[in-house]
Amino acid sequence: MKVDVLLGLQWGDEGKGKVVDYLAPKYNVVARFQGGPNAGHTLEFDGHKHVLHQIPSGIFRDKIKNIIGNGVVLDPVVFKKEIEGLAKFEIDLKANLFISKKTQLILPTHKLLDAAYEKAKGKDKIGSTLKGIGPSYQDKIARNGLRVGDIMAPGFEDRYRNLVGKHENTLKHYELEYDLAEVEAPFFEAIEFLRSFKLVNSEYLINKSVASSETILAEGAQGSLLDIDFGSYPYVTSSNTMTAGACTGLGVAPKNIGEVFGIFKAYCTRVGGGPFPTELFDETGEAIQKEGHEFGATTGRARRCGWLDLPALKYAIMINGVTQLFMMKADVLSILDEVKVCTSYKLADGSLTEEMPFQLVDEEVEPVYDTLPGWKVDVTGVKSMDDMPQELSSYIKYIEEATGVPIKIVSVGPDRTQTILR
Numbered sequence: 001m002k003v004d005v006l007l008g009l010q011w012g013d014e015g016k017g018k019v020v021d022y023l024a025p026k027y028n029v030v031a032r033f034q035g036g037p038n039a040g041h042t043l044e045f046d047g048h049k050h051v052l053h054q055i056p057s058g059i060f061r062d063k064i065k066n067i068i069g070n071g072v073v074l075d076p077v078v079f080k081k082e083i084e085g086l087a088k089f090e091i092d093l094k095a096n097l098f099i100s101k102k103t104q105l106i107l108p109t110h111k112l113l114d115a116a117y118e119k120a121k122g123k124d125k126i127g128s129t130l131k132g133i134g135p136s137y138q139d140k141i142a143r144n145g146l147r148v149g150d151i152m153a154p155g156f157e158d159r160y161r162n163l164v165g166k167h168e169n170t171l172k173h174y175e176l177e178y179d180l181a182e183v184e185a186p187f188f189e190a191i192e193f194l195r196s197f198k199l200v201n202s203e204y205l206i207n208k209s210v211a212s213s214e215t216i217l218a219e220g221a222q223g224s225l226l227d228i229d230f231g232s233y234p235y236v237t238s239s240n241t242m243t244a245g246a247c248t249g250l251g252v253a254p255k256n257i258g259e260v261f262g263i264f265k266a267y268c269t270r271v272g273g274g275p276f277p278t279e280l281f282d283e284t285g286e287a288i289q290k291e292g293h294e295f296g297a298t299t300g301r302a303r304r305c306g307w308l309d310l311p312a313l314k315y316a317i318m319i320n321g322v323t324q325l326f327m328m329k330a331d332v333l334s335i336l337d338e339v340k341v342c343t344s345y346k347l348a349d350g351s352l353t354e355e356m357p358f359q360l361v362d363e364e365v366e367p368v369y370d371t372l373p374g375w376k377v378d379v380t381g382v383k384s385m386d387d388m389p390q391e392l393s394s395y396i397k398y399i400e401e402a403t404g405v406p407i408k409i410v411s412v413g414p415d416r417t418q419t420i421l422r
């Protein structure tokens with residue numbers, strides 16, 4: 001069967017983990033195609049709250065193959081911790097988890113380089129999660145990287161030393177104190193641990209599933225506005241977070257992509273630096289942050305909050321070919337009397353545009369808003385669309401009409417069960 005893709009349409013943290021976990025029973029395979037430990041995907045079910053970073057969010061469901069694809073950058077140390085954190089769930093990880101041999105490895109020095117580059121940027125820093133994402137993708141593209149499959153080859157340690165030597169040369173140009181031995185010991189322990197998992201040519205695994213009657217869900221990390229090509233560059237991550245990234249990050253041909261599920265919050269958040277036209281700096285923003293518990297799942301940093309941005313949403317729908325929308329965190333806006341939606345941007349010359357400007361960073365972009373009535377009722381217990389407050393139904397219809405894409409899931413709370421199918 002074709003590969004369905006689920007991805008974030010904003011600046012990440014839309015609720016991808018929750019929805020992948022919710023949809024997973026319909027699938028035989030769940031595969032991560034890009035990103036790495038910068039991701040934090042939260043799942044809540046049966047009284048548990050669990051954050052996954054590199055392991056696909058299908059892992060809690062029975063009999064699903066979970067694949068870490070070639071497009072991912074994997075930190076073995078984080079991987080080991082994640083696996084240990086899953087011990088209490090008694091999942092047969094050795095049977096259900098597959099890692100592409102082509103997945104790039106994050107070395108301890110990649111994290112040091114990340115810190116050094118960020119520090120050197122000063123006030124212009126990206127606000128990276130400092131997980132070594134940028135430097136490891138940099139090595140991949142520069143054809144220096146080490147891959148998961150390399151850990152099985154006899155010369156691995158020599159190749160590792162060689163690359164670390166290059167990194168240390170670079171680090172000399174930055175003011176960063178570090179103790180390599182201290183970070184290397186857990187790294188080699190984790191490499192040994194990684195060797196005991198199923199390291200595979202995952203492109204064959206996936207394409208065999210495509211050729212058979214198996215169903216496959218590709219799980220994105222980050223969001224379209226953090227895409228290396230189409231996001232708010234340079235305040236982006238270092239991978240293609242869009243549908244096309246699922247093709248290159250798993251080895252799936254474009255003709256084998258099926259549905260594209262685009263997931264967005266009923267409002268907008270961003271963590272880290274960079275432009276955010278609809279950001280709120282007032283008590284409404286604070287109220288949304290508090291009600292939505294908007295603190296990063298990976299770094300704990302406060303997430304900046306703002307109104308839903310339709311030009312940005314439509315842009316993300318366009319570049320991804322989104323076929324279904326899922327709206328998350330509708331319950332959070334219950335606290336507000338009215339809800340605003342940005343419909344266009346007013347540029348410095350006074351003109352209006354519904355397109356994303358080339359340089360969101362420098363352009364003076366003033367959002368133009370529509371105001372809609374709030375719903376002011378607790379919707380966290382709502383189980384069907386029939387019981388939705390009329391104002392929330394109107395909000396949903398408004399977005400569907402503006403985007404031309406149906407909203408098929410409305411999420412009204414963090415738990416698996418707080419999910420309404422339309």
Ligand code: GDP
Pocket residue numbers: 008012013014015016017018039040041042043044292293296297328329330331332411412413414415
């Ligand atoms: P991801 O990175 O896209 O998987 O999203 P995160 O897990 O980083 O952030 C989403 C946060 O919102 C998590 O804490 C989720 O438990 C929570 N969440 C997801 N859906 C809903 C929802 O509909 N309502 C509320 N209140 N919280 C939600």
Ligand code: IMO
Pocket residue numbers: 008011012013014035038039040041126127128129130131132133134220221222223226235236237238271272273297
């Ligand atoms: P999930 O998958 C939100 C942000 C960082 C920073 C920029 C670059 O949980 O949605 P990086 O570490 O990639 O070099 O950081 O991207 N960022 C995320 N923001 N959710 C994420 O992942 C993110 N992953 C990276 O805050 O601004």
Ligand code: MG
Pocket residue numbers: 012013014039040041042297298
């Ligand atoms: Mg997250």
